[in-house]
Amino acid sequence: MEIIMAVLAGILFTMGVYNLLQKQLLRIIIGTGLISHGAHLFILTMGELKTGAPPVLTEGVENYTDPLPQALILTSIVISFGVTSLLLVLAYRAAKINGTDNMEQLRGNDYE
Amino acid sequence: MSNLAVLPILLPLLAGIFLAFIHKKTKLVRNLSKAFAIINLLVVGLIFIQVRDNGNIVLEMGSWEAPFGIVLVADLLAITLVLTTNIIAVASVFFAPQSLSEKEESFYFYTFFFMLISGVSGAFLTGDLFNLFVFFEVLLMASYGLIVLGNGKAQLRESIKYVLINLFSSMLFVTTIAFLYSVVGTVNMAQAAQRVQEVDQQGILTTIAILFFFVFATKAAVFPLYYWLPRPYISPNPVVSALFGALLTKVGVYSILRTFTLIFNHEVALTHTLFIYLAALTMIFGVVGALSTNNIKLIVAYNIIPAVGFMLMGIGVFTEVSISGTIYYLVHDMVIKGALFILVGATAYVAGTSDLRKMGGLIHHYPVLGWLMFLASLVLAGIPPFSGFIGKLLLLRGGLGEEEIFIVITALISSLLILFSMIRIFIRGFWGEKMDIPVPEREKRGKRMALPAAGLLTVSILLGVGAEWFFPTIETISQYMMDPELYIDSVLKE
Numbered sequence: 001m002e003i004i005m006a007v008l009a010g011i012l013f014t015m016g017v018y019n020l021l022q023k024q025l026l027r028i029i030i031g032t033g034l035i036s037h038g039a040h041l042f043i044l045t046m047g048e049l050k051t052g053a054p055p056v057l058t059e060g061v062e063n064y065t066d067p068l069p070q071a072l073i074l075t076s077i078v079i080s081f082g083v084t085s086l087l088l089v090l091a092y093r094a095a096k097i098n099g100t101d102n103m104e105q106l107r108g109n110d111y112e
Numbered sequence: 113m114s115n116l117a118v119l120p121i122l123l124p125l126l127a128g129i130f131l132a133f134i135h136k137k138t139k140l141v142r143n144l145s146k147a148f149a150i151i152n153l154l155v156v157g158l159i160f161i162q163v164r165d166n167g168n169i170v171l172e173m174g175s176w177e178a179p180f181g182i183v184l185v186a187d188l189l190a191i192t193l194v195l196t197t198n199i200i201a202v203a204s205v206f207f208a209p210q211s212l213s214e215k216e217e218s219f220y221f222y223t224f225f226f227m228l229i230s231g232v233s234g235a236f237l238t239g240d241l242f243n244l245f246v247f248f249e250v251l252l253m254a255s256y257g258l259i260v261l262g263n264g265k266a267q268l269r270e271s272i273k274y275v276l277i278n279l280f281s282s283m284l285f286v287t288t289i290a291f292l293y294s295v296v297g298t299v300n301m302a303q304a305a306q307r308v309q310e311v312d313q314q315g316i317l318t319t320i321a322i323l324f325f326f327v328f329a330t331k332a333a334v335f336p337l338y339y340w341l342p343r344p345y346i347s348p349n350p351v352v353s354a355l356f357g358a359l360l361t362k363v364g365v366y367s368i369l370r371t372f373t374l375i376f377n378h379e380v381a382l383t384h385t386l387f388i389y390l391a392a393l394t395m396i397f398g399v400v401g402a403l404s405t406n407n408i409k410l411i412v413a414y415n416i417i418p419a420v421g422f423m424l425m426g427i428g429v430f431t432e433v434s435i436s437g438t439i440y441y442l443v444h445d446m447v448i449k450g451a452l453f454i455l456v457g458a459t460a461y462v463a464g465t466s467d468l469r470k471m472g473g474l475i476h477h478y479p480v481l482g483w484l485m486f487l488a489s490l491v492l493a494g495i496p497p498f499s500g501f502i503g504k505l506l507l508l509r510g511g512l513g514e515e516e517i518f519i520v521i522t523a524l525i526s527s528l529l530i531l532f533s534m535i536r537i538f539i540r541g542f543w544g545e546k547m548d549i550p551v552p553e554r555e556k557r558g559k560r561m562a563l564p565a566a567g568l569l570t571v572s573i574l575l576g577v578g579a580e581w582f583f584p585t586i587e588t589i590s591q592y593m594m595d596p597e598l599y600i601d602s603v604l605k606e
Contacts, residue, residue: 020280025272032279039286046294069293072242076286079249083279086256090275093260094268106269108343 005045012038025091025101029084036080043069043076116159117171117186120194120233123152124201128226138218142209145222149205152229153198156191163191164585168602170239178604179303185239185603188589189439193236193366196443199571200358200450201229204351207454207564210557211351211461216261224261227254228355235363239603241292242299244367245285248331252278255360258352259344267347274344281330288323295320302603305375305596313378321376321383325368332364334424335393338417342401345416346409346466350457353409357416358450362442365423369438372427373593380430387428388519394421395526402533406468408456408541411533415452415492418526419445425519426507434510436590440582441503444575448491448500451568455485458565459541462558464551468537472544477555481562482542484569489538491572493531499575502583 012034019031047069054064095101127148131141163169169186172178186194204225212221231251238244259271293299295316296307308317326337333341345356376383398417405411423445426438458481460466463474475482494500504527511520549555575582592598 020276028276032276032283035280035283036286039283039290042287043290043293046290068299069290072286072289072293072299075242075246079246080279080283082253083249083256083275083282086253087272087275087279090256090260090268090272093263094272097263097265097268106272108266108269 001049002045005041005049009038009042009045012041023103025095025103025106028103029087029091032087033080033084036076036084040073040076040080043073114169114171116162117169117184117237118173119159120152120156120191120198120237121184121230123155124148124226124230124233127152128223128230131226132220132223135218135220135223138214141222142217145205145208145225146202148226149198149202153195153202156195156198159186160191160195163188168599170603179298179300182243183239183300183302183603184237185301185599186237187599187602188585188592189370190236192439192443192585192589193362193446194233196446197229197232197236197359200355200446200568201225203450203454203564203568204355206567207354207457207561208351210561210564211457212261212349216349219261220257221261224254224257225355227251228258228359230254232359232363236366239301240299241289241301241304245282245289248285248363249282251360251363252282255356258355259348261352262349264347270344270347273340277330277340281327284323284330285327288320288327291316291320291323300603301370301374302600306600306604308375308378309596313376317376318379318382321372321379322386324371324376325383325387328364328367328371329390330364332361332368332420332424333394333417334420335390335397335417338394338398338420341416342410342413345413346407350453350461353413353457354450354453357413357453358446361416361420362446365420365438365442368424369427369435369442369593373430373435374596374599377430377596384428384430387424388516391421391425391428392519392522394418394424395522399526399529399533403529407466408468408471408537409460409466411537412449412452412456415530415533416449418530419449421526422504422507422523425523426510429507429510429514429516429519431510431513432587432590432594433506433513435593436583436586437503437506437508437510439589439593440499440506440575440586444491444499444503444572447568447572447575448488451484451565451572452488452492454565454568455481455488455562456537458558458561459485459537461561462551462554463541464554468540471541471550473542473547474550475542476546477549478542478558478562480559480566482538484562484565485542486535486538487569488565489531489534491569491576492534494527495531497576499572499579502576502579 016031016035019027047066171184173182234247330337395418402411402414423438426434463471491498494504
């Protein structure tokens with residue numbers, strides 16, 4: 001199970017990086033979204049996947065699900081949710097004011 | 113008692129939230145912010161004295177015991193850096209009204225500003241890797257708010273790149289923490305250090321260490337991950353640039369220093385040797401960037417990069433002397449970068465341009481600004497008796513002690529080139545024939561702008577001239593850093 005999840009996270013990362021390297025701003029944002037999904041899935045996998053075991057640690061119970069990765073993911077999801085919404089607004093403003101959403105034209109060589 | 117450790121995070125956070133409610137009353141907000149920043153500095157100063165005299169303050173949040181809950185560890189290194197952060201904060205809060213328009217101030221500048229201070233302090237104080245990620249996000253979120261303040265064309269364009277690179281490296285950070293968690297089963301720094309020590313950092317742990325380095329190096333702008341830095345740093349308002357230049361990359365350097373002295377300190381031959389090479393390349397490429405441009409803001413922004421190289425060199429050499437050099441340089445660089453960004457901000461403001469080719473003769477109209485700029489250039493390049501010299505001396509001594517001759521020579525050459533790149537601003541911008549005052553209506557405000565930088569330069573000169581007083585503290589820190597057991601014992605209380 002862990003192997004499948006790791007591969008899945010890998011696929012998400014690959015697609016994310018591919019999208020990140022595109023020129024269109026919206027695709028880049030989708031890329032960051034995919035990468036963060038991959039990262040979250042990865043954290044979940046790292047705490048070992050089990051079904052049916054309670055997420056508690058009482059004495060004598062051998063079979064339990066590690067609750068920590070889930071707490072970590074929850075925090076991380078909220079953060080990436082916030083950053084993505086900010087990024088969308090920022091991209092909208094930037095595209096509107098600069099008149100293009102093509103990263104090639106947003107390079108900015110006017111400082112030299 | 114141990115609750116003291118949370119105050120440097122909590123006070124600015126509350127101040128920021130409170131100021132958001134009254135953001136339209138600009139004058140009131142301005143004065144309140146100054147008061148809050150000074151109170152915060154005093155509180156942190158008191159905590160610093162407390163930590164120096166009585167040892168680490170460890171706060172277990174919610175009374176969850178150390179490896180299970182989140183801990184805040186106010187050790188001497190963390191609290192020294194928090195103190196420096198607050199010195200910068202006070203200077204910036206006095207610079208802000210001169211530099212920002214009233215409209216920008218009322219658009220929550222001070223809220224974001226205090227959130228940034230809170231996030232930076234949190235990143236220095238936390239004793240938990242995942243919590244470090246969270247504080248990184250807190251300070252980055254605040255910085256996203258600050259970088260778009262003003263809504264300019266170039267500003268929005270550059271901020272997209274800034275947000276993207278930071279978002280990407282944050283996601284890698286989470287992934288790396290997941291890796292570490294799967295191997296050592298903890299995110300508490302002290303316990304992770306203990307467990308890595310037990311297995312002598314074998315197998316995959318070194319790979320994870322390099323991944324951590326990659327993440328922190330992106331934030332700290334180490335070669336080859338520095339390309340994103342210069343332009344986003346110069347596009348926002350000068351006060352925002354000063355905050356970014358002084359604080360943000362230093363959090364990355366601090367994280368490298370912490371993780372590679374505490375947790376991953378068993379494969380020194382591999383990881384730390386890599387640092388030395390990267391430090392040399394960082395110095396060279398940074399200084400080449402600074403020499404390649406005529407934009408004064410860009411010159412200073414590029415000068416952040418070789419400074420990171422110097423600090424990384426100290427970590428790479430990894431002896432007590434070199435670590436003390438890194439710590440001294442870290443404190444020095446935070447102060448001087450704050451001062452320099454304020455000064456170039458003021459210069460660009462009074463000249464009406466940041467292009468060196470269009471400037472000249474400014475010293476006839478702005479003598480104070482000119483001489484402060486000259487002094488700051490000397491401090492940055494490390495001319496004795498200023499603070500840059502002490503830091504570099506310690507770093508070079510550390511390097512020579514380990515017979516790393518080539519890095520020492522690279523460091524010396526790049527120091528010289530840094531001086532050259534900075535003096536260029538002075539010679540071409542300030543010297544020369546007396547010309548008409550470029551933008552007359554800016555004269556009055558421009559003369560006041562340089563004063564906060566004078567305060568920071570005084571701190572910097574004190575750091576250099578008073579090295580006798582400060583050095584014992586720095587030496588204590590570096591002894592403490594070289595013995596991770598001390599940190600582990602103080603957190604896990606064994």
